[in-house]
Amino acid sequence: MxxxxxxxxxxxxxxxxxxxxxxxxxATDNTSLPLFIPGNDGLAEEVTRGYFINHVSLIVSNITASRQWYSDVLGMRHVFTFQMTKQLSIMYMAHAQGGRNGTGFQTGDELIRDKNNLAGMVEFLENKVPNHFQSKYRxxxxxxxxxxxxxxxxxxxxxxxxxxxxxxxxxxxxxxxxxxxxxxxxxxxxxxxxxxxxxxxxxxxxxxxxxxxxxxxxxxxxxxxxxxxxxxxxxxxxxxxxxx
Structure with missing residues (x-):
């Protein structure tokens, strides 16, 4: 096949x-597939003004390896890492300038300052599994x-x-x-x-x-x-x- x-x-x-x-x-006039339906929504509710997707979160097996890959391959910047326990850490990475990598440089402090005003960030969560689960690589x-x-x-x-x-x-x-x-x-x-x-x-x-x-x-x-x-x-x- x-x-x-x-x-x-x-x-x-x-x-x-x-x-x-x-x-x-x-294709919107078609009566057969594939059909393309363009968006024509009206104004969103006023209460949602300012809403936007800030980040997605991934559970990773090695937060250090993830930081290197997302930096080397995608050009993302390390915003911060927060180690909460010996097992649990979170890390944020972002493209500068609001989510698009450009020529302007932003320091880590500036990225942290702007964290809740950035789009397209990735949060990484590493939770080291107990010893009896170590063989189950995530x-x-x-x-x-x-x-x-x-x-x-x-x-x-x-x-x-x-x-x-x-x-x-x-x-x-x-x-x-x-x-x-x-x-x-x-x-x-x-x-x-x-x-x-x-x-x-x-x-x-x-x-x-x-x-x-x-x-x-x-x-x-x-x-x-x-x-x-x-x-x-x-x-x-x-x-x-x-x-x-």
């Missing part, structure tokens, strides 16, 4: 290469039952970013302009992050095949998928999108 999917990919390329926001918008294992899918990373240039990831030895789950849904371990990771089950299962392959035209339409083939040391998945997109 998966060979059939790969054979079908060229059939999807021509309409996808011409995909743009206008084409997607016109690792994110994406499955179709998980509610956490992935985080999104924007980069100026995907090709440059991918070359850099290679040089740094980053675990690249999916490369730019490649799309393979055969049941390998790497493909299973990003398929599970999309809520799909076992890629060896014929029904799962059928479900993926049905979704492929829409997956291609949003530009997913061009994305890069990477994983951090604990297996948490990042979907890497270009600042200037080629599709939706």
């Amino acid at each position: 998966h060979l059939r999917i790969l054979a079908l990919l060229p059939l999807f390329l021509q309409p996808i290469l011409s995909c743009n926001h206008a084409n997607m918008a016109r 690792k994110f294992n994406p499955t179709a039952q998980n509610t956490f899918s992935h985080m999104g990373l924007i980069v100026p240039d995907l090709a440059v970013a991918q070359a850099r990831f290679d040089a740094l030895g980053v675990n690249i789950i999916k490369r730019a302009n490649e799309l393979d849904v055969t049941p390998s371990e790497a493909n299973t990771m990003f398929a599970s992050a999309w809520g799909y089950g076992d890629l060896h299962d014929p029904q799962t392959q059928k479900d993926v095949e049905e979704a492929l035209p829409a997956i291609m339409q949003i530009g997913f083939k061009g994305f890069i998928i990477i994983a951090d040391p604990d297996g948490n998945v990042f979907e890497v997109q270009s600042l200037v999108p080629s599709a939706l």
Whole structure:
């Protein structure tokens, strides 16, 4: 079944290469899938003025290794680490300038000062397990039952970013302009992050095949998928999108 999917990919390329926001918008008039529904919400309740997503929190196996990876690979800055007990520590990391890395430098004190006015931060929580659990190394294992899918990373240039990831030895789950849904371990990771089950299962392959035209339409083939040391998945997109 998966060979059939790969054979079908060229059939999807021509309409996808011409995909743009206008084409997607016109899909709202379609009566068949895929359907694109643009947002048209009115004003939010006044009481929610000032609300924004400040951070996500990840449980990690080694807070030091996480700090190095998120700094070296993503360019995030260490805001602070707070060791609460011998077992429990939390750490915040952020991109400066409100969540976008720019040319302006912010000291650690300035990042701490602005912590509750920053977006896109990551909080890391390390809770060292008791001795009788030490053999159970903590690792994110994406499955179709998980509610956490992935985080999104924007980069100026995907090709440059991918070359850099290679040089740094980053675990690249999916490369730019490649799309393979055969049941390998790497493909299973990003398929599970999309809520799909076992890629060896014929029904799962059928479900993926049905979704492929829409997956291609949003530009997913061009994305890069990477994983951090604990297996948490990042979907890497270009600042200037080629599709939706």
